[in-house]
Amino acid sequence: MNAIEIRNLKKSIGDFKLDIEKLDIKECFVTGIIGTNGAGKTTLIKLIMNILNQDEGSIKIFGEDFDKDKKHIKELIGYLGHDTLYPVDFTLEDIKSTISIFYKNWDEKLFNHYTEDFDLNIQDKYKDLSKGQKVKFDLAMILSYHPKLIILDEPTANLDPIFRSEFLEVLQLQMEKDLSTVLYCTHITSDLDKIGDYFVAMDKGKIIFNENSENTRNNYTIVKGRKELLNEETKKVFQQVVENEFGFRGISNNKKEAEDIFGQEVLYERTKMEDILIFNKGKK
Structure with missing residues (x-):
């Protein structure tokens, strides 16, 4: 099964037009979506996440339409992007307690493991964390409910290469344990050179390249x-x-x-x- 199936997807925002005839995201693999700023990566993610409504076309998540069962599909998706909507004055413990109740697969033991491994103090307020600490906490939150689809939108932008390497290692290990799928949108192509199984390149709202890593290496x-x-x-x-x-x-x-x-x-x-x-x- 494909984790995501997109057909004849169109979306216009001002002068920008997204137009994707077909895109399949394979289950249990890492698919990287790359492109310069303005290529349409974030718009595509927002459409997949049902934050934006498409003008035309269809998007299926594990064979299901988002509109038919939003709650179930949201539990399957872990999203990590530029910014979160966490209350900045809440402690990490408060945020975890508030959000974890919405996920039936929440794993308290795994959350405690990650916060300890990442050296996070759950009594700290979110606003007092460094950029790197926020990304670590955000990652701990999404991995702790075992999502089947992990969507990453430039989560490590402006962070140093050592941290990005650690981030990718943690992500890949948990992905293998949970048999989850990763959709990673980034302009930092070196990250995808390390972990990508499939590569999709976008420009001006269209897909200009779609290959797996083996074919890329061989050809x-x-x-x-x-x-x-x-x-x-x-x-x-x-x-x-x-x-x-x-x-x-x-x-x-x-x-x-x-x-x-x-x-x-x-x-x-x-x-x-x-x-x-x-x-x-x-x-x-």
């Missing part, structure tokens, strides 16, 4: 070599190539053909999602 490559190796024929293997006085750097979506053409005369590098995003954005 895409970065090639670096001497300038004299380039000619009209060899350039055809590249979707994008940059030349300078010392040589060239090209990206190809046909790794085997590039290797057949250049052999051992060049260097090959694994492509990162940032490279693929830039390439596909440039194609449009």
Whole structure:
């Protein structure tokens, strides 16, 4: 089963238009949605979360329509974004006590484990936490009711790489225990290079790339070599190539053909999602 199925989804907000013909988010995998600011990532998340209503099309969560059973579907989803709506003057204990009663799968033991592991004092007020501590508490809250779908919208933006690495490790471990699905929207593509199973790139409200990590690894490559190796024929293997006085750097979506053409005369590098995003954005 797919965790999320989207068909013919359209939404207009001012001059911005979201238009997605088809998107399936596979169950029990990490799908990363990447794109520059304004690409439509947050609008898509709000539509999935039923915060916004679509103009056209359908969105199913584990085969169900959100409108038919909002309470049940909300219990299946854990959302972590830029900001929360927690009362800032409440202590962490107050917030937990207020919210946990709405989730039948709330796991007090797991919550205590995370707050202790994250070195959080539950008597502290939410407003007094650092940005990193707030993200840790937010993560502890959503993981403690064992959601089947975890939606992340730039939760670690502006945080240091060490913290982001710890965050991803905790997320991945709990995801594997709960057999949950992660939808991770971010412009920090290096995070998805570490944990992503599927990659979706957006630009101007449309999907411009949708592949799994295995196909990406097998088919895409970065090639670096001497300038004299380039000619009209060899350039055809590249979707994008940059030349300078010392040589060239090209990206190809046909790794085997590039290797057949250049052999051992060049260097090959694994492509990162940032490279693929830039390439596909440039194609449009």
